[in-house]
Amino acid sequence: MSFQFEVLKTDPSGARLGRLTTPHGVIETPAFLPVGTAGTVKGLSQQALEELGVQILLANTYHLYLRPGHELIREMGGLHRFMSWRGAILTDSGGFQVFSLADLRKVTDDGVVFRSHLDGSEHFLTPEKAVEVQMALGSDIMMVLDECIEYPAGHERAHAAAHRTLDWARRSREHYATHGDAGRQMLFGIVQGGTHADLRRENAEQLVELDFPGYAVGGLAVGEPHALTCEMAAEAAAQLPADRPRYLMGVGYPEDLADYVRLGMDMMDCVLPTRNARNGCLFTSQGRVHIKNAQYANDPRPVDEGCRCPVCRRYSRAYLRHLFLSNEILGAVLNTHHNLYFYLDIMRRIRESMIFGDLAGFSTELQARLETGPS
């Protein structure tokens, strides 16, 4: 058995401390997945990721299919070998691109026609094709193709997308059953339903009937209030089997991570730590630091005085500001390193607080300190 998910402990809140075993190592959950869309976590080497303790990262089916091409990656021995990554990899299906490349695609019941953002060429992505590509990539966890919709979306539209996603999940499941290798790759289904509780519930229920080894909740954190995100995640989680991993896709702000864990989520991924780092926004225990701000010009202190990351141990705000304003590559590298450390450290502390049974306390503390984001 190459895959195994164990829930070691369940918190009264519903939070789970767990362990997901994959052919590429063990993942301690709740886990945060750094985003490495194009087979790289922008700004960080694989060695740096290892040093940060990253156990699993996310890559993107659509992007890698376009460039360098999944067949090339297959030839090169799969994505792990191609990018020299020993840890686990989860590949997103391209479902998010249905949302983010809205101007460049057309969705039908059969699949999605994309016009490549690289060269304008047309590509038809079906649920079967998405599985096919991910099989070539050899990711540990594959995601079904889904239709991620915008917020706000009316009941009818959300229903249609959820229904279509469910149908695609069924097709993906079938294709995976006949062509895939369950010992080598898992396939996760995705719950959709917009911000409508009844749709979330119904969609999750029906998805569970398809018996996936793990489940994701998608289509959230696309502009709706945080409380609504939580409500929808909870609605879906209530329908999901306790013995399968749950993955909340695309979240979130650091101060919200513990909330999602308490809703019973085991995995999360987000571009915020990496993208914001490149845009000069650093996450700290005292809130956000816009490193380009004039007030840091001659500030000798580390970005986060309480942080033990290699960046905070060595460099001043003044220097990081200088690197950022000078558009020096090292600025992006160091900022990314710090932000990712910060996120991973929060997850580490969430897991620790679960062991000692004070997750609620940690969650409250986190919220109080980080209250600087948009509300």
Added chain:
RNA sequence: GGACGGGUGGGUGAGUGGCUAAAACCAGCAGACUGUAAAUCUGCCGCUCCUUGCGGGCUACGGAGGUUCGAAUCCUCCCCCGUCCA
């Protein structure tokens, strides 16, 4: 000494009578970023006043004067800079 070309807001640099407090870019200041079309994007960026409004006043395109209802734009003189000729 002569012939051309040129002097525009912190920088580069458009503009050759009104739509110009003056394009664009850079720099500067602030903000956004949630399964990455993102080292991206947005706003502000002469001074000042308030009833903060596609508001009022003042100052501004090398300097001084002039033409004109109106000038960064036209004319005169002067000062600088560049290239070439003697």
